[in-house]
Each structure stands twice: as structure tokens, then as C-alpha cells.
Amino acid sequence: MPGSHYQVTTPRLHHSVYSLTDSSDIGPDDEDLDARPSLTPLERLSGDMCKNKNTIKDLMIGRRVGFYKVRGEIGCGTFSRVKLAFHALTKDKVAMKILDKTRMDTQVQRLLSREISSMEVLRNPNVLHLYEVVETPSRLHLVLEYAGGGDLHNKICNEGKLSDDTSKITFAQILSAIKYMHNANVIHRDLKAENVLFTSSGCVKVADFGFSTRISNHNDFLDTFCGSPPYAAPELFRDECYLGPPVDVWAMGVLLFFMVTGSMPFRADTMGKLRRSIISGAYSIPPWVPGPCQRLIKGILKPEPSERHVIDQMLGCDWLLPVEFPWSLVPSEPAGPLHSLIESDWGELEEEAEVRNQMEELGFTAEHLQNNQLKDCRNPVTGVYRILLHQAQKRRGCDSLPVVRGMVRDPKREGLRAYRGLRHTSKLCVLS
Ligand code: AMP
Secondary structure, three states: OOOOOOOOOOOOOOOOOOOOOOHHHOOOOHHHHHOOOOOOHHHHHHHHHHHOHHHHHHHHHOOEEOOEEEEEEEEEOOOEEEEEEEEOOOOOEEEEEEEEHHHOOHHHHHHHHHHHHHHHHOOOOOEOOEEEEEEOOOEEEEEEEOOOOOEHHHHHHHHOOOOHHHHHHHHHHHHHHHHHHHHOOEEOOOOOHHHEEEOOOOOEEEOOOOOOEEOOOOOOEEOOOOOOHHHOOHHHHHOOOEEHHHHHHHHHHHHHHHHHHOOOOOOOOOHHHHHHHHHHOOOOOOOOOOHHHHHHHHHHOOOOHHHOOOHHHHHOOHHHOOEEEEHHHOOOOOOOHHHHHHHOOOOHHHHHHHHHHHHHHHOOOHHHHHHHOOOOOOOHHHHHHHHHHHHHHHHOOOOOOOEEOOOOOOHHHHOHHHHHHHHOOOOEEEOO
16 A cells, blocks of 8 residues: 555455455445445445545545544654644544654664653553554654643743642643653653643643653663753763653753743753753742742752652642542542552553444454554554543543642633533542
């Protein structure tokens, strides 16, 4: 088939690498296909991808990639372009990160394989989901959850600092994501406002795992300087090697400072001055920042990593005490609300049956599901499975926002839809 060489591991695959159906199921052209109501959506799509001239042309010019219809550009990174796309079967909106293989040197390849392997092991409501990877002869496409609410950096640059309550809600979700990642032995190493995305309802999605690394335990030393200098911990400039978790914690301190003040704690016009100011730990918090938040920032931005707050101290801080997470996110027997939320595997089993039924309705057979194991991200069956599973989890409330007890929201500023959604979440649990 044009534009791709990924394989679908199914015994019924005979005539096309895209096809999930036997060629004998497929009629001569699109009109004939549509005239056969017995065809499943999958059979119809596979038929189009093999025989329909327009679909084949779209595949050749990149307007279609695998099972996705590709639309306009929504962002641009150092090595990639990000486009909006739709899954042709589930109709879901996704973000497609496109990398030109011919322009990827070994360093970019390494970053990309880190990004994929970290995202593969992470499944948390505040970590951007990777649904599928589609490879064509010239390009790699990362099919990602769509975050339509922009990023934290632009939000603060356009609208100014966040209110205390919005900062709490945003920071609690970042904290939840990082706690989860560290528990899974993944260190992000590039936390910054540009990598904190929002869905259209305001749910935080930590993104961009290109600099992330997997460690075997929290005492493993690392030695590569990664990330953005204004967010870099002093030990990155000072020492030959460093521990992973405190480096992410420091970046969270910089993020928190940026959220509540609208400015960065360490600023300088040269790299040398920035380095010196970070190493000396010299910054000043405006006096109007509430005391509990000031104490949290001071506990995080300690130049000595061993004196710096650990995640559990941050979870238990006074400033976050009034934050409540919806019960819908907590598994049936919570040991401690946020901790169990973080450690939960999202009740996959509960939703699995529902998703398998939906896949059968689309035309995937038990054989497809069994043969593909639904674990290989370079497989279109896995892509459909993950998209539908995430949809089911969202219906269960996995993208609901935490709330701050006693908070009165301004719907115009904070997002009316998120607010309305929360009013229907009657049971809440308290953070930490
Ligand atoms: P990146 O290459 O990951 O740095 O992404 C470049 C830009 O694309 C970001 O700054 C975002 O504006 C946009 N972008 C990346 N991923 C997504 C996503 N999942 N949803 C929406 N926009 C995204």
C-alpha cells in the first residue's frame, strides 16, 4: 500500500499491509462497497484504502496516514510538525506529531525512541497518551491524545499569572503526573511550561518525553545535561552527575513560581549569569504570594538536592490541603485518595469488555485482537483499542479536574464547561 510499511499481524492479511480483511471481502470500488450493507466499517475502510482512488491519493500525499485523516497544522517543534487528525473508524480527534526520517540524525532518533518508550509505559490521566506510531518510508507519526486547550506557557504569557485556586488545580495535576512517573521509574528531565498542555476542559497533560529516561531505582546517578536552562536544577550545572527525581522536583518549583507570579525565579541575559544565579539559589518571592505557597516554593527551590522537598512532602503541604480529586478517579479500596489515584491502573479490566464489544462492532474479530495483543504501538489495532479505551475512561471521569474546597470560580476565566462538569461530580476526595 502507498505510504506505509507497517504490518498487521493477522492470518487474514493477504493483499495489503493496511488491510485487516481478506481481499475476497472487498468489492471492486467504493460504490460497490457502500452498496453492501453487510460490510463492517473496518472492511469498508480497508476496501477504500486498497481500491478507492481518492483514498489512495490521500495516502500518497499524506492527507491520510494509516487509519487517520490528517488536517491542518496545530504546532511546530524543533524536529517535528504537529497536525490535527481524525481516526477514520472511531472519529476521534488526535494530534499527529510528524518527523521527517531523512532529517533525523542519531541524536534525534535517540530522543524519539526515548519519547516512545517512556510514553509506552505511562498511563495516567495527567500524562499525554500515545495511541499509535505509524511509520512510512520517509516519516514517523506519533499519534497522540489531542490537547486542545493550549500550553501553560502561552496561557500565562497571554493571560498573566494564574489565580491561587487555578494554580492549585494545575499544580496538583502536574504533581500527580510526576509522582506517577517517578513511581514508574521514569524521569521527565524537561519539565517546563511549554510541556504542560491542557485539554479543552482544562485537564493537565504533561507532554514531551524526548529527554526522559528510565532508571532502575531512585538512587541511580545520571550524567547528561537535559532540559531548558531556566528550569535546570543547580546540580546540573555544578556536579558531574545527579539524581533524577530531585531534578524534576526543582523544575516543578520553577513552574510553580511561574504560575503564581507570572515571571521566572531565575532570569539573566547570559547563560553564565543564569547559571550563577541558579547555583546560588538567589530568587525573591513577591510578598503577595500566599504564605503556604511561599513555604512550598522555598521547600522545593533548595540548591542542595538532599534538602529539597520530596514529592510526598509536596503532596502533604498546607497550600494543597483544600484540593479535592473526584472519587471517580479513585479505585474501589483507596489507601489514600491521591496516592491510590496515582497508582491506579485505570480499571482497564472493567472497561476492556466494553471496548472489545465496540471493536467487534467496527469489524475487528476476536482473531485480530488476539493476534495483535494490543500492546504493540506500531499496530493500527492497538491504536483503535487505546483510543476507545481512553474514551471509555473519560466517560468514567478520568479527565475530571480536581477542585479547591470553598472556591468560587469565574466561569468566563476558568472555563465554563469544566465548571459545569465538576458540579455533577458529587463525591469528592481530599488530596493527600
Ligand atoms: P512538540 O514538538 O512536542 O514540542 O510540539 C510542538 C507544538 O505542537 C506544541 O507547542 C503544541 O502547541 C503542539 N502540540 C504538541 N502536541 C500536542 C497535542 N497532543 N495536542 C495539541 N497540540 C499539541
